[in-house]
Amino acid sequence: MKIDAHQHFWHYDPAEYSWIGAGMEVLKRDHLPGDLAPLLHAAGLDGSVAVQARQSVEETRWLLELAAREPAIKGVVGWVDLRSADAGRDLERLVVDAKLRGVRHVVQDEPDDEFMLRPDFSRGLSVLAEFGLSYDLLVFPRQLPAACRVVERLPQQRFVVDHIAKPLIREGRLEPWATDLRRLAALPNVMCKVSGLVTEASWQGWRAEDFAPYLDVVFEAFGPGRIMFGSDWPVCTLAAGYQQVVGLVAGYVASLPPAEQAGVWGSNAVRFYGLE
16 A cells, blocks of 8 residues: 555644644645545555544544544544553553554643653553554654653654654754654664655745755665655645645655665555554
8 A cells, every 4th residue: 555654634623723823824724534535546645644633532533433434544643641540541442443553642842852751651651552552753853862762761662753853954954853863763663754844844945955865864764664654734735735745755765666665655654553
């Protein structure tokens, strides 16, 4: 299968999606499977992984309901409060649905750069492997050192970095992001999503060559066997159309052997998330 390993759905509500602010009017409407389907088809993709966009178990259940009706949704990365003493009980209720394949917390919005190292959150992370669930790392570059320590502490847990950890592409800065990402990539239980690139660049003035230095670091550090494509649709539409996002990655991986290209476009995501 060819898979978009990272996209979102929502019924837009300004109170529930307060992170959609000024200048983001294109996102201030419903984005549903019927909107994504023609984009997947045009790009030659077979399906996607739907990722949480707000921190509520209610949204996770809704995404699983969508996945039950829509065969193109191959898996869901949801949210539970991993800090809660009831996290294990919440996970037990949710994993009866086989489409739940992972969990994510919006760590990038936490003011404490070492949030993931807190005892309550670490306890919640430590139980995910029991349920066969992965964890998506949504962090800014300044949070990568803590992410490294978390991944080191939990060698049995599968992790994947979202949006290549959001380097400062707009500013043209590689360090310390590159050094810290390489340290993280040295750990065998973590993979990386090539996603969210265009929204870290100048929304109106990016060029394809802006991304090459960052993709060079990612592919050298993780290798094509631990990288998966994600569109970050519809968030990507702030800066680019779906086909443009696909084209950026296609252009970069075009020189790879066919088997490695196939990994980036789907088989790595199928393996990592355990998609059917």
